[in-house]
Amino acid sequence: MKKFQIPLFYNSNIIDQIRRIRESKDPRKKDLSPSLIKIDNIHVYIGRHFGFCYGVKNAIEICYQTIEKYPNKRIFLLSQMIHNQAVNDDLLENGVSFIMDTHGNQLIKWDNINQDDIIIIPAFGTSLEILEILKEKNINTEKFDTTCPFVEKVWNRLEQISRKGFTVVIYGTAQHEETRSTFSRAKKYGPSIIVEDIEEVQILCNFMSGKESEFNVKKIFQNKCSENFNFKKDLAKLGVVNQTTMLASETKHIIDLFTNTLVLKHGEENIKNYIANTRDTLCYATNENQESTLRLLREEVDLAIIVGGYNSSNTTHLVELTSEKTEKTYFINSAKKILPNNSIKHFDIALKKEIITKNFLPKKECKVLLTSGASCPDILLENIIMKLTEINNITIDQKAIIKDFEMRY
Ligand code: SF4
The missing domain is CATH 3.40.50.11270 (Rossmann fold)
Known part of the structure; x- marks a missing residue:
């Protein structure tokens, strides 16, 4: 993959070394097992893939x-x-x-x-x-123009399916910049509609099966479909594309829901005429980061720290995945959110605000899951590791940590 010139202050020496060691042993990135770094009584499990994407x-x-x-x-x-x-x-x-x-x-x-x-x-x-x-x-x-080529790939895909007569269904957050950009292109080619979650997909499927009123769907999707969208006619043939950072499991579920509804109407043998094959519109970084996080979650940890912007879609999905397994999941956007008195100020995605949890880091030996979203600089992870060691009064010896890491990988 192309090498980019990134300002040095976003890099982290310790994270760079870990990446280098993992890549030298596993250049094809097949091994999703976490990178474990041991710093005295704190064991930090870092995702195989995290941080700045292409x-x-x-x-x-x-x-x-x-x-x-x-x-x-x-x-x-x-x-x-x-x-x-x-x-x-x-x-x-x-x-x-x-x-x-x-x-x-x-x-x-x-x-x-x-x-x-x-x-x-x-x-x-x-x-x-x-x-x-x-x-x-x-x-x-x-x-x-810094538009990501993986976003442009989605635009190309939607043009293809739209030209074949499929209505484009965009799975994304209607207010997100990428979804607004994608929707503006989809509208140009033909009828299109945005679905934000499984519940909305279920409502559309119910309508397609005659179990939901047109009045209700028009109301729910009034600002999320192209002009003159005809719910009776335009839901006949569908192609689903994604905001590139959505949850892979939900994307699959959404396509399955539409497919099952259309199979009941038209039969398995005709389904290809009614639903376009579009399972490839999440980007590689979303897939890699989510798969690495799922692999991380096999470890029994005391707490999880997920780092990224609070409005970052891909990071929020990592938080959702982690919260399902680890109750003590803390979503922070900076090492400054770890306070010296062993408190952490973290973002609660349900409450949509920061809250403070006291005594979040055990004083005994503890295992910490650490990963970050695709827009998070590596230096933030290093700063967080430093803060954790400060709380437990551990002096960090980077050379020894890397030497130990290298011996184990
Ligand atoms: S998350 Fe994916 S689509 Fe978004 S900028 Fe990164 S590589 Fe591109």
């Missing part, structure tokens, strides 16, 4: 190179480049401004943007409507 590295490289190359230009990002507070804060400090927030609300008016400005398109891509605004302003974004 698309994020690509976006970071383009952003920082642009800042360096064009010191006299105004540089804007359409919205957050990735869902990571630390990275976005650093870009702001380097003079980059965000035109919109993550929900698409305007922070800087289009009137204040002109053709001399540099506009960077984030890794999620952007909608056709926004590309049109930029075109009207004669702003060329080609050199500054």
Whole structure:
């Protein structure tokens, strides 16, 4: 895979060494067993795959190179480049401004943007409507488009299935930048609809089977389907594509629900005419990180720490997976959330706010699961490991830790 130029302050020496050792023993990345690092009485189980993915590295490289190359230009990002507070804060400090927030609300008016400005398109891509605004302003974004190729792959896939007469069903969060970008393309080619969870899919399946009223589905999906969507006609032939960071198990479940409903109507032998084969629209990083986390969960641990932006879709799914097995799962976005008095300030995804848990780290020997989302710099993991050792008054000897690790792998 291509090597990217990432600012050194995002790297971690200890994590780099662990990656290097694992890759040297397992270059094809087949072994999903966790990386165990032993630091005195704290045993940290790190996921085989975690942290910056291809698309994020690509976006970071383009952003920082642009800042360096064009010191006299105004540089804007359409919205957050990735869902990571630390990275976005650093870009702001380097003079980059965000035109919109993550929900698409305007922070800087289009009137204040002109053709001399540099506009960077984030890794999620952007909608056709926004590309049109930029075109009207004669702003060329080609050199500054960091749209991830795995997102573009979904767009290509939806175009193919739409041209074959299938209605595009997008499984994603309607407000997420990537889903808005994908939806804008799907609408261009034909009827399309966004489903946000299994419950919504079940409602559509019930409608398709005559067990739900049209009034109800119209109400539920009023802002989530293309203009003039005809629920009676447009749910006849379906193709499901994903926001690339959704849960793999749910994606499969959604396709199965639609398939089963259509099989009952048309029979197994005809199903290919009614549901498109689209099981490949999650990205590689989502699959790898989720599979590594599932493998991590085979370990009996005392607690789990998942690191990433609170609005990061892929990180939130890692938290969901982990919480099912480990009650003491703490979702944090920075090592600063680990407080010196053995408390942790962590994000509760159900309450949608940070809460504090006291005495979260056992003083005795303990096992900690640690992993991060695709937009999280490695240095955050290192800082977290340091904080854990500080709480238990352990002096860290990096060389000894790596030597011990290397001997075991
Ligand atoms: S998570 Fe996947 S789709 Fe998103 S930026 Fe990373 S590689 Fe691309």
